[in-house]
Amino acid sequence: MSLLPSVRRPRERAMLTLEVLRAERLSPSFVRVTLGGAELGRFRPSGPDQAFRMFFRRPGQQRLAMPTFANEAWMAQLIMQPVSRRPWVRMYTVRAIRPQLGELDVEIALHEGEHGPSPATAWALSAAPGDPVGVFDEGYTFQPAPTARRQLLVGDESALPAVLAILDHASPDLRADVFLEVPTEADIRPGIHRPEGAVVHWLPRGDPALRPGARALEAVRGAELPAPPDYAWVAGESALATGVRRHLVNDRRLPKSAITFTGYWRHGHGSPG
Known part of the structure; x- marks a missing residue:
C-alpha cells in the first residue's frame, strides 16, 4: 500500500502456508481463488476489509520459500533471499472466510501491462489445486464510529x-x-x-x-x-x-x-x- 491508513493489526501473527483448493473465473477482470489447509485455523477473522500478504511462487520455482519472521522484519528477510528462491508477495483482502469449511476466498483483479500480465495475474490464471500459498495477516482499516450510520x-x-x-x-x-x-x-x-x-x-x-x-x-x-x-x-x-x-x-x-x-x-x- 502506498498510502498508509490507521491499521488495526492483530496482537499475534504468524506466517501461514496454505494451498489452493480451487480457482474460478468470475468475469473478464476477476478470478476467485479459494485457499485452505491445516494452518488456516490460525488465521483469525477480524475487520471486514481484513488484508493479508499473499506469497506465491515465481515461474520455475519448485517450492515456496516463506519468510520465518512474524513481524515487520519479514520484508528484510525476504529481500535478502536470491531472486531464484524469493517468492512474489502482494497484498489482498479477505473476500470471505468459512472457518467451518476451512476455506478462505481471495478475489484477484487481473491486470495486463505493456509487457504482459502482472505476476499476480499470471499466477491467478494458472492457479491449480495443491499450489502452495503463504499468508500473513495485516489487519484492517475500516473503522467507522458506532454512530456513523x-x-x-x-x-x-x-x-x-x-x-x-x-x-x-x-x-x-x-x-x-x-x-x-x-x-x-x-x-x-x-x-x-x-x-x-x-x-x-x-x-x-x-x-x-x-x-x-x-x-x-x-x-x-x-x-x-x-x-x-x-x-x-x-x-x-x-x-x-x-x-x-x-x-x-x-x-x-x-x-x-x-x-x-x-x-x-x-x-x-x-x-x-
Whole structure:
C-alpha cells in the first residue's frame, strides 16, 4: 500500500502456508481463488476489509520459500533471499472466510501491462489445486464510529473485494452511497448482498486508455448525496484515494478523522517484491 491508513493489526501473527483448493473465473477482470489447509485455523477473522500478504511462487520455482519472521522484519528477510528462491508477495483482502469449511476466498483483479500480465495475474490464471500459498495477516482499516450510520464507500477494481466484504458485514440499518469502478460492464456483479439503504453506483471504465479510478473520482465529485456522510472509506489507485479525500475535506467539509483512505497501487508503477 502506498498510502498508509490507521491499521488495526492483530496482537499475534504468524506466517501461514496454505494451498489452493480451487480457482474460478468470475468475469473478464476477476478470478476467485479459494485457499485452505491445516494452518488456516490460525488465521483469525477480524475487520471486514481484513488484508493479508499473499506469497506465491515465481515461474520455475519448485517450492515456496516463506519468510520465518512474524513481524515487520519479514520484508528484510525476504529481500535478502536470491531472486531464484524469493517468492512474489502482494497484498489482498479477505473476500470471505468459512472457518467451518476451512476455506478462505481471495478475489484477484487481473491486470495486463505493456509487457504482459502482472505476476499476480499470471499466477491467478494458472492457479491449480495443491499450489502452495503463504499468508500473513495485516489487519484492517475500516473503522467507522458506532454512530456513523451514513457512509460513503469508494473503490476501483482493486478495492472491489473489500467493499463487497464491508457490505456483507454491514448493519441492516446502514445508509451508504457506494461508488465502484470496474474495467468493463461484464465485471458488474448483479445481486450483491447489501443493506436496503445502501445505493450502489457501478462505473464501468470501458476505455482501456482511461486511468483507473478516474471515473469514480469524477462521479464522487459530481454526486448529489442525499446527506453528508458520517464516515468515508476510499481505496484503490493512489490518485483516486487522495483525490476523493481532498474533495471530501475541501468541498464537502468532512473532517479528516472521518475518512479512511488507502492507495493500494499506483498506475504505471509495478509493486515491489
